[in-house]
Amino acid sequence: MKKKIINIGIVGCGRVFDHYVKIFNRRKSNDFKVHVVCDKEKKRADRAARIFKSQKIYNFSLMLKKFQNKLDLIIILTPSGLHFEQSMLALKNNFNVLCEKPATMLASDALKIEQLSKRKNLMFGIAFQNRFNKSVITLKKLYKKNKFGKILLVNVRLLWSRNQSYYNDKWHGRWRLDGGVTNQQAIHHIDVARWIFGPVSEVNSMMTNQINKLQAEDTNNSIIKFKSGATGSIQVTTAVRPSDLIASLEVIGEKGFIVLGGVALNKIENFYFKDISKIEKKMIEESNEKVENGYGNSHSKIIDIAIKNIKNNKKSFPISATDGYATANLIHSLYKSDERKKWVKVTNNVKSSRLGR
Numbered sequence: 001m002k003k004k005i006i007n008i009g010i011v012g013c014g015r016v017f018d019h020y021v022k023i024f025n026r027r028k029s030n031d032f033k034v035h036v037v038c039d040k041e042k043k044r045a046d047r048a049a050r051i052f053k054s055q056k057i058y059n060f061s062l063m064l065k066k067f068q069n070k071l072d073l074i075i076i077l078t079p080s081g082l083h084f085e086q087s088m089l090a091l092k093n094n095f096n097v098l099c100e101k102p103a104t105m106l107a108s109d110a111l112k113i114e115q116l117s118k119r120k121n122l123m124f125g126i127a128f129q130n131r132f133n134k135s136v137i138t139l140k141k142l143y144k145k146n147k148f149g150k151i152l153l154v155n156v157r158l159l160w161s162r163n164q165s166y167y168n169d170k171w172h173g174r175w176r177l178d179g180g181v182t183n184q185q186a187i188h189h190i191d192v193a194r195w196i197f198g199p200v201s202e203v204n205s206m207m208t209n210q211i212n213k214l215q216a217e218d219t220n221n222s223i224i225k226f227k228s229g230a231t232g233s234i235q236v237t238t239a240v241r242p243s244d245l246i247a248s249l250e251v252i253g254e255k256g257f258i259v260l261g262g263v264a265l266n267k268i269e270n271f272y273f274k275d276i277s278k279i280e281k282k283m284i285e286e287s288n289e290k291v292e293n294g295y296g297n298s299h300s301k302i303i304d305i306a307i308k309n310i311k312n313n314k315k316s317f318p319i320s321a322t323d324g325y326a327t328a329n330l331i332h333s334l335y336k337s338d339e340r341k342k343w344v345k346v347t348n349n350v351k352s353s354r355l356g357r
């Protein structure tokens with residue numbers, strides 16, 4: 001039987017694109033081909049096409065027209081504020097989509113993507129890759145096995161460094177296209193905390209610009225309450241100098257605690273559990289992964305799943321637009337609390353008056 005080759009189109013050939021290049025180059029199976037790359041900057045598309053020996057194009061709408069029925073998957077790696085529009089356009093034109101985080105700037109837009117992908121029977125997935133880290137999978141297993149007992153505290157801390165030059169491009173730190181440290185850097189950690197220990201019921205945030213000049217915040221101090229009764233905090237910044245200091249998720253339960261760290265939530269740095277088997281201890285000790293940078297190792301798992309699902313004609317993805325909605329809704333609640341200077345309940349469709357506008 002002839003092996004099915006998955007034809008891929010990529011839009012956005014900037015920084016994270018180079019990470020995808022490594023992922024594709026290291027992929028053992030040759031069951032895929034990057035068929036076309038698209039960037040509105042000619043030089044970037046030309047360079048990307050040389051890398052993949054692919055076709056190139058400088059306009060996304062034209063790519064969808066020209067490559068109609070020729071691509072099995074479109075990967076969206078453009079600035080965050082373009083993801084919704086480009087995802088909808090790709091789905092309308094009958095393409096499966098894998099989109100970098102965040103899938104949408106407005107939570108309600110994620111539900112529109114979900115509806116359209118279901119109606120069209122197409123796959124839509126989000127690259128919250130840290131959910132596939134060994135450490136995160138172990139954390140989820142331990143929680144499901146009730147190893148923590150009652151959860152008391154869940155803290156997200158991300159103390160990173162981004163220089164002013166990072167914000168001086170055309171989109172980072174802008175309300176319409178990005179948001180600040182909360183929606184750009186800390187979103188992975190917030191997503192994991194919400195996904196495992198959520199839902200979050202109420203939040204109270206104070207956002208500031210400590211050093212960097214950007215429309216949105218470079219620092220966020222939030223306190224949060226979970227529906228379960230757990231409490232927690234989100235303390236995140238890009239104002240550390242000279243370099244990244246820490247990125248962690250601390251979980252304290254009545255029967256144990258764990259600290260996940262590393263630049264990409266790739267390590268279990270500390271733990272204690274009152275009741276733990278040898279097998280579970282071994283699982284924890286084997287959960288650390290070496291990573292090259294903050295992207296971590298798990299984009300490869302995301303790509304594997306996307307390709308496998310498309311081959312098997314399975315039109316779902318483990319991180320759906322509905323999942324993206326829940327995380328975006330929590331993020332909007334954090335921003336709204338800062339805007340109102342008071343506690344905000346995380347109900348359906350909470351809207352910040354700034355993020356995504």
Ligand SMILES: NC(=O)c1ccc[n+]([C@@H]2O[C@H](COP(=O)([O-])OP(=O)(O)OC[C@H]3O[C@@H](n4cnc5c(N)ncnc54)[C@H](O)[C@@H]3O)[C@@H](O)[C@H]2O)c1
Binds near residue numbers: 016058102129184
């Ligand atoms: N999952 C992760 O760990 C991770 C890490 C970094 C970035 N990201 C996400 O990836 C996305 C891209 O980030 P980046 O750092 O690569 O940004 P970047 O600015 O380096 O690259 C974006 C590219 O998109 C191109 N582009 C902009 N508008 C376009 C359009 N209309 N049509 C075609 N191309 C267009 C730009 O020319 C640029 O080359 C962001 O949404 C970001 O949040 C995710």
